[in-house]
Amino acid sequence: MAAEVVASTVEIAAASQVGMKALGAGLAVGLTGIGAGVAEMGIGSAAVGATAENKDLFGLVLILTVIPETIVIFGLVVALVLWFV
Amino acid sequence: MLAPEKMSRLLIVASKDQLAPITGALYRSRLFHIEDFVVEGREGYDGFSIGKPLAGASEASGGLIKVRSLENVFAIRPDDIDPAGARKRHDDLARVVDRELAKIGTEVEGLTSRRSKLEASIKEYEQRIHEITPFADIPVDLSLYRGYERFAVIAGFVTKNVAIREPAESRIVKGKSSNFIVAVVPNEDRADVESELAGAGFVASPIPAESGMPHALIDDYQAKITQAKAEIASIEMNLDAIRQKHADFLVACEEVLKSEVEQAEAPLRFATTDQTFVAEGWVPSSRIAGITDEIMKASGNRAYVAELPIGPHDVVPVEYNNPSFAKPSQFFMNIYARPKYTEIDPTLMLSIIFPIFFGLILGDIGYGLILLALCFALRKYFRGEDAEYFLKVIRNASISSIFFGVLNSEFLGFAMPWWPPYSFSRHLISEHGGHGPMIPELLLLAIWIGILHITLGRVLGMVNHYRQDHGEHRMKAVLANAGWLFVMWGVLVIIWSGIVMPLMPDLTGFPMLVAIPGLPMDIPGINVTMVLGGIMILAGVIFIARDSILEVVELPSIISHVLSYARLVAVGLSSVAIAMVVNFISIGMLIEPQLENFTLIGAVVILAGVVVFILGHALNTALGILGGGLHSIRLNYVEFFTKFYKGGGLKYNPFGLKRRFTED
Numbered sequence: 001m002a003a004e005v006v007a008s009t010v011e012i013a014a015a016s017q018v019g020m021k022a023l024g025a026g027l028a029v030g031l032t033g034i035g036a037g038v039a040e041m042g043i044g045s046a047a048v049g050a051t052a053e054n055k056d057l058f059g060l061v062l063i064l065t066v067i068p069e070t071i072v073i074f075g076l077v078v079a080l081v082l083w084f085v
Numbered sequence: 086m087l088a089p090e091k092m093s094r095l096l097i098v099a100s101k102d103q104l105a106p107i108t109g110a111l112y113r114s115r116l117f118h119i120e121d122f123v124v125e126g127r128e129g130y131d132g133f134s135i136g137k138p139l140a141g142a143s144e145a146s147g148g149l150i151k152v153r154s155l156e157n158v159f160a161i162r163p164d165d166i167d168p169a170g171a172r173k174r175h176d177d178l179a180r181v182v183d184r185e186l187a188k189i190g191t192e193v194e195g196l197t198s199r200r201s202k203l204e205a206s207i208k209e210y211e212q213r214i215h216e217i218t219p220f221a222d223i224p225v226d227l228s229l230y231r232g233y234e235r236f237a238v239i240a241g242f243v244t245k246n247v248a249i250r251e252p253a254e255s256r257i258v259k260g261k262s263s264n265f266i267v268a269v270v271p272n273e274d275r276a277d278v279e280s281e282l283a284g285a286g287f288v289a290s291p292i293p294a295e296s297g298m299p300h301a302l303i304d305d306y307q308a309k310i311t312q313a314k315a316e317i318a319s320i321e322m323n324l325d326a327i328r329q330k331h332a333d334f335l336v337a338c339e340e341v342l343k344s345e346v347e348q349a350e351a352p353l354r355f356a357t358t359d360q361t362f363v364a365e366g367w368v369p370s371s372r373i374a375g376i377t378d379e380i381m382k383a384s385g386n387r388a389y390v391a392e393l394p395i396g397p398h399d400v401v402p403v404e405y406n407n408p409s410f411a412k413p414s415q416f417f418m419n420i421y422a423r424p425k426y427t428e429i430d431p432t433l434m435l436s437i438i439f440p441i442f443f444g445l446i447l448g449d450i451g452y453g454l455i456l457l458a459l460c461f462a463l464r465k466y467f468r469g470e471d472a473e474y475f476l477k478v479i480r481n482a483s484i485s486s487i488f489f490g491v492l493n494s495e496f497l498g499f500a501m502p503w504w505p506p507y508s509f510s511r512h513l514i515s516e517h518g519g520h521g522p523m524i525p526e527l528l529l530l531a532i533w534i535g536i537l538h539i540t541l542g543r544v545l546g547m548v549n550h551y552r553q554d555h556g557e558h559r560m561k562a563v564l565a566n567a568g569w570l571f572v573m574w575g576v577l578v579i580i581w582s583g584i585v586m587p588l589m590p591d592l593t594g595f596p597m598l599v600a601i602p603g604l605p606m607d608i609p610g611i612n613v614t615m616v617l618g619g620i621m622i623l624a625g626v627i628f629i630a631r632d633s634i635l636e637v638v639e640l641p642s643i644i645s646h647v648l649s650y651a652r653l654v655a656v657g658l659s660s661v662a663i664a665m666v667v668n669f670i671s672i673g674m675l676i677e678p679q680l681e682n683f684t685l686i687g688a689v690v691i692l693a694g695v696v697v698f699i700l701g702h703a704l705n706t707a708l709g710i711l712g713g714g715l716h717s718i719r720l721n722y723v724e725f726f727t728k729f730y731k732g733g734g735l736k737y738n739p740f741g742l743k744r745r746f747t748e749d
Contacts, residue, residue, distance in 0.1 A: 058420060059419075059420040059421040059422060059722070060421075060422075062420070062719075062722070063421075063719070063722045063723050066715065066719045066723065067723060069716075069719070070645060070648075070649050070652075073649065073651060073652040073655050073656075074648065074651075076651075076655040076656075076658075076659065077528065077648070077651045077654075077655055080524050080528070080654075080655065080658065081524065081525075081528070084521070084522055084524040084525075
């Protein structure tokens with residue numbers, strides 16, 4: 001009886017660990033996604049404005065716009081590492 | 086390769102009567118990038134002034150304006166016209182240009198002015214119909230509303246009901262949102278009626294100055310409009326016929342006149358005295374002999390041509406010098422910035438690295454094939470060099486993603502018959518046994534690519550600084566770049582000395598100096614190589630700080646730039662995941678269960694499954710192109726170019742015209 005209880009408690013603990021991992025992975029991608037989005041919002045609108053004024057700036061503003069994208073890539077990497085490694 | 090075309094500075098001096106033949110020779114050769122003469126501030130040019138246009142400049146520009154306005158009428162754009170058939174000879178055309186243009190001009194002018202008259206009359210008829218329409222439901226001749234001495238006629242719309250007392254007569258036509266009222270009022274009652282109407286939200290409308298029954302008038306105007314429209318249609322057909330007939334001629338004329346204007350106005354860019362002129366400019370070094378010969382031939386050996394030394398402050402125009410397979414990548418270089426003359430031109434590297442990155446990210450035979458087909462299909466619809474280059478870049482990228490798809494054993498997210506894959510598996514579920522996704526290996530592979538890419542960038546940075554900088558700063562800048570490399574590799578050595586990882590060298594075996602128990606990740610303590618790594622970092626930081634102390638703040642970017650290459654795996658895996666989810670929903674959940682016991686409703690569900698499959702993969706293709714393309718180019722722009730590349734070179738723009746419709 002006692003052994004069964006212990007076994008099921010261990011099972012529950014293991015299962016909730018998996019769940020926590022999934023939560024963590026989801027949060028990592030979701031929050032970094034929001035972060036990258038917020039960061040790119042301002043840069044992107046300024047970039048569109050600048051490009052409208054001077055087309056030659058396109059390359060430069062494209063770079064500036066995608067710089068915060070790294071945040072969400074880190075999030076994705078963290079999620080992958082949490083889930084698979 | 087890796088450097089722009091070598092340029093030489095050329096000086097041409099001749100007497101003014103050679104101006105026309107020499108300009109013609111330069112124009113034909115399309116090699117001479119003219120350096121505009123600026124009156125002020127040029128040493129050794131005292132007493133020179135800007136030249137005057139050659140004879141015939143203003144006639145030619147007048148003609149050019151005419152041609153362009155005609156092209157405008159017909160919406161002809163030279164870029165959209167295929168230079169089909171034999172090219173016309175420049176001189177033949179030049180002789181007939183004026184006469185022919187005038188002929189086409191009068192013909193077109195007559196038609197277009199008739200057309201605008203008709204359009205104006207249609208507008209007028211429509212306005213009249215608009216005015217008459219409210220009266221249409223009152224069967225009274227319109228002439229009866231006018232011409233009274235003792236009565237006034239009031240017409241307009243009211244929003245509320247209104248009753249007009251005797252002796253005034255009124256008629257109300259009910260409408261949807263407001264009613265139309267016509268009232269005939271004795272002059273003495275007019276003020277009363279108007280104030281009553283004002284209370285009902287009255288808006289006056291004019292009484293049409295027409296005679297006849299309203300319905301008949303409306304029908305009459307409608308008929309006139311139809312007639313005018315038919316005539317416009319026939320004019321348009323005529324214009325279209327003229328367009329068809331003369332489009333080739335017009336674009337050829339534009340070319341002829343443009344070349345004449347450009348040649349005639351070239352002296353405005355030269356320095357002249359009363360008797361002579363001096364032209365300075367740039368020519369690719371390999372072509373100097375040829376162009377000198379041509380100038381001599383054109384002037385009958387009566388010109389002085391010499392190569393001048395290039396000064397340190399000269400802005401040398403830049404022309405790419407790439408092997409043909411790397412040329413398409415110039416498209417991406419132009420988006421970023423054209424290289425400076427003294428700089429390393431990374432186009433060749435970009436042309437190799439971009440497709441590899443794209444393939445690493447997309448890496449799927451199915452998507453690669455779709456993209457390849459798309460490239461060939463779009464070729465018909467896009468014109469111009471840029472579009473051609475872009476499609477070629479994407480073509481190379483899709484071939485690369487097919488190649489990596491074979492390595493990854495992926496086809497639209499399914500596994501191919503060869504299993505396990507030749508490379509590290511990206512499949513999230515291993516359907517045929519074997520390994521699931523090999524995330525650590527994939528990530529470390531991406532990191533390795535990053536380390537090597539960044540190292541290459543820094544080495545190129547050292548070369549660029551060595552070439553471009555002068556004096557004391559040169560050594561400092563070169564060492565600073567080396568410093569960045571030291572720090573990066575130092576960090577790597579320290580990590581390798583503490584932690585054993587797949588695909589990475591294992592330096593943990595070196596003799597331990599200080600054993601520290603209880604460190605995270607089973608790091609035993611400090612060993613020899615760790616100290617070596619520390620020294621490298623220290624030296625690196627010193628080198629960086631010597632060049633610019635502020636740069637030290639940027640040190641963490643080493644880590645973030647290297648880790649940034651993880652996107653090669655991360656973006657790719659997300660694409661694999663979407664593909665697998667689409668496959669699972671469409672085939673696993675919708676199609677397969679229905680196939681087992683087939684019913685009529687089952688057929689509908691199967692159809693839905695097919696739709697999900699197609700839509701899902703279409704979405705993933707679009708995401709794949711965007712993700713694969715943007716992330717690959719970003720790794721080059723942000724992580725690679727920022728290490729060594731400035732750009733901002735002047736475009737080499739030789740004097741001359743690339744003839745498409747005519748020949749000399």
